Amino acid sequence: MDSCVTPLRHGGLSLVQTTDFIYPLVDDPYMMGKIACANVLSDLYALGVMECDNMLMLLGVSNKMTDKERDVIVPLMMRGFKDAAEEGGSSVNGGQTVMNPWLTIGGVATTVCQPNEYIMPDNAVVGDVLVLTKPLGTQVAVNAFQWLDQPERWNRIKLVVSEDDVRKAYQRAMFSMSRLNKTAARLMHKYNAHGATDVTGFGLLGHASNLAKVQKNEVSFVIHNLPIIAKMASVGKACGNMFKLMQGHSEETSGGLLIALPREQAAAFCKDIEKQEGYQAWIIGIVEKGNRTARIIDKPRVIEVPAKDKDGELW
Amino acid sequence: MDSCVTPLRHGGLSLVQTTDFIYPLVDDPYMMGKIACANVLSDLYALGVMECDNMLMLLGVSNKMTDKERDVIVPLMMRGFKDAAEEGGSSVNGGQTVMNPWLTIGGVATTVCQPNEYIMPDNAVVGDVLVLTKPLGTQVAVNAFQWLDQPERWNRIKLVVSEDDVRKAYQRAMFSMSRLNKTAARLMHKYNAHGATDVTGFGLLGHASNLAKVQKNEVSFVIHNLPIIAKMASVGKACGNMFKLMQGHSEETSGGLLIALPREQAAAFCKDIEKQEGYQAWIIGIVEKGNRTARIIDKPRVIEVPAKDKDGELW
Numbered sequence: 311m312d313s314c315v316t317p318l319r320h321g322g323l324s325l326v327q328t329t330d331f332i333y334p335l336v337d338d339p340y341m342m343g344k345i346a347c348a349n350v351l352s353d354l355y356a357l358g359v360m361e362c363d364n365m366l367m368l369l370g371v372s373n374k375m376t377d378k379e380r381d382v383i384v385p386l387m388m389r390g391f392k393d394a395a396e397e398g399g400s401s402v403n404g405g406q407t408v409m410n411p412w413l414t415i416g417g418v419a420t421t422v423c424q425p426n427e428y429i430m431p432d433n434a435v436v437g438d439v440l441v442l443t444k445p446l447g448t449q450v451a452v453n454a455f456q457w458l459d460q461p462e463r464w465n466r467i468k469l470v471v472s473e474d475d476v477r478k479a480y481q482r483a484m485f486s487m488s489r490l491n492k493t494a495a496r497l498m499h500k501y502n503a504h505g506a507t508d509v510t511g512f513g514l515l516g517h518a519s520n521l522a523k524v525q526k527n528e529v530s531f532v533i534h535n536l537p538i539i540a541k542m543a544s545v546g547k548a549c550g551n552m553f554k555l556m557q558g559h560s561e562e563t564s565g566g567l568l569i570a571l572p573r574e575q576a577a578a579f580c581k582d583i584e585k586q587e588g589y590q591a592w593i594i595g596i597v598e599k600g601n602r603t604a605r606i607i608d609k610p611r612v613i614e615v616p617a618k619d620k621d622g623e624l625w
Numbered sequence: 626m627d628s629c630v631t632p633l634r635h636g637g638l639s640l641v642q643t644t645d646f647i648y649p650l651v652d653d654p655y656m657m658g659k660i661a662c663a664n665v666l667s668d669l670y671a672l673g674v675m676e677c678d679n680m681l682m683l684l685g686v687s688n689k690m691t692d693k694e695r696d697v698i699v700p701l702m703m704r705g706f707k708d709a710a711e712e713g714g715s716s717v718n719g720g721q722t723v724m725n726p727w728l729t730i731g732g733v734a735t736t737v738c739q740p741n742e743y744i745m746p747d748n749a750v751v752g753d754v755l756v757l758t759k760p761l762g763t764q765v766a767v768n769a770f771q772w773l774d775q776p777e778r779w780n781r782i783k784l785v786v787s788e789d790d791v792r793k794a795y796q797r798a799m800f801s802m803s804r805l806n807k808t809a810a811r812l813m814h815k816y817n818a819h820g821a822t823d824v825t826g827f828g829l830l831g832h833a834s835n836l837a838k839v840q841k842n843e844v845s846f847v848i849h850n851l852p853i854i855a856k857m858a859s860v861g862k863a864c865g866n867m868f869k870l871m872q873g874h875s876e877e878t879s880g881g882l883l884i885a886l887p888r889e890q891a892a893a894f895c896k897d898i899e900k901q902e903g904y905q906a907w908i909i910g911i912v913e914k915g916n917r918t919a920r921i922i923d924k925p926r927v928i929e930v931p932a933k934d935k936d937g938e939l940w
């Protein structure tokens with residue numbers, strides 16, 4: 311499970327908590343703070359929890375930064391983190407800052423809630439479909455962007471992608487990672503979700519497998535479609551076996567929710583989230599009878615997800 | 626304040642949370658885990674909170690350790706952390722492990738409680754006395770122990786301390802740091818404490834000053850006595866200005882609670898804790914009228930605290 315749920319001593323309430331921290335992966339400190347916060351909150355949202363009562367911020371400040379770098383970068387990261395927390399209706403009270411060789415940022419999200427406020431992830435049934443709320447390929451996009459300054463690497467992919475494509479994909483990845491899964495969490499209630507997880511470090515298939523493993527019913531997940539940030543599928547392929555994006559193993563940061571929904575509600579879910587947020591969600595697979603495993607079919611359909619700016623406009 | 630207190634949406638309850646992590650300072654991984662946990666819980670105990678509803682463990686595993694080292698050290702540290710959590714009546718559900726250049730261990734302690742379960746730290750009044758529940762000098766002891774293998778350093782202190790003294794002081798420091806402040810927290814209620822803090826990275830005077838600063842009344846803290854692990858005052862002096870132990874600035878890890886208590890209750894508090902735990906607490910200062918500052922008098926009395934083993938026996 312993405313968060314731990316602990317029954318409390320007080321009348322039917324449960325403590326729902328999660329923690330996560332990450333190393334920098336975008337060059338904008340403010341956006342990095344937002345991403346770190348969205349990444350922590352995402353574990354609550356995967357349980358359909360919409361309220362976060364408190365956040366702690368955990369910061370490791372690199373002892374290799376100059377004073378000047380530190381004074382510029384750290385406050386921006388902290389502001390990004392706090393702004394994202396506020397966007398989620400929460401706030402940051404407490405935390406710790408330490409010196410560390412590597413820069414790290416993360417936090418703890420905690421909520422105290424009644425049983426009807428969260429959705430256990432283990433109720434998928436045969437006939438459900440799987441919805442994904444953010445495109446894949448964030449790590450590929452982040453790496454490709456870094457390679458713009460590394461001719462040796464860049465030469466490997468420049469036949470399949472233009473510099474402009476890479477810059478757009480990177481922007482799309484950055485905004486996607488900083489976007490909260492909160493609306494998705496709310497709609498899980500409205501459309502009777504049977505369980506969800508968020509897609510992060512283990513990639514789509516890793517998290518789908520983990521979700522399949524905990525199911526109460528004898529079900530399996532079969533994934534047919536892979537929505538991927540435009541051109542990143544080609545970049546992934548050009549890099550050989552490096553990312554394993556098509557195999558579902560490419561790492562994501564602050565990825566989408568993967569949600570098992572009743573078939574007849576899934577389309578409405580996708581329509582609703584797009585209407586509210588201006589971002590698409592996709593039906594990517596089905597729930598079959600099976601032995602609690604997940605797989606991607608042999609030749610999955612790649613959905614090229616165009617880069618959009620912050621306001622949802624196509625570039 | 627040592628923990629953050631956040632009002633909840635549910636009937637009068639508050640969320641009390643704290644987080645802390647540290648770098649290794651003893652050579653026993655199991656004890657290191659216990660110390661890290663005791664250090665986190667201590668922030669709750671400083672508020673008189675006795676129940677911890679959940680703990681998260683945050684682990685940074687050094688990428689410089691060999692596989693063998695990692696496989697031995699990490700499970701021991703985790704067991705120590707979990708055992709200390711259980712000793713505190715809590716348990717560890719959740720957390721995160723990441724690779725990091727430095728080994729780090731820490732966690733998050735969370736409790737949901739009613740207003741009568743915690744004691745705000747800001748009610749000291751003129752005439753109160755200050756009690757300290759663990760001896761000072763943990764950092765000096767840990768450093769002196771490391772210097773046994775560094776002739777250059779050892780030569781600087783060997784005139785004032787024997788190898789045997791250092792080994793005993795180190796053991797005492799290790800057990801002291803791994804001891805929970807839970808009994809002290811319980812007795813804060815019994816003896817009507819007016820506020821407390823725990824003594825850690827800023828040293829005795831740093832934390833006393835922080836506590837003085839938040840007081841509602843116009844008071845100041847004056848410290849007359851310094852209970853210090855036996856011989857460590859001499860070691861501190863022999864090191865010149867390095868530790869500033871006598872000035873109250875020597876860093877402590879998982880130190881004692883510094884508690885403002887009504888004068889007529891303080892002696893009973895000290896007697897009670899010694900009866901229950903076999904470890905002394907000391908009246909170290911007084912609360913005077915003043916401008917919310919703290920100081921140590923010019924020539925404070927040093928109380929040499931003998932080394933004891935785990936069962937409280939004098940060596």
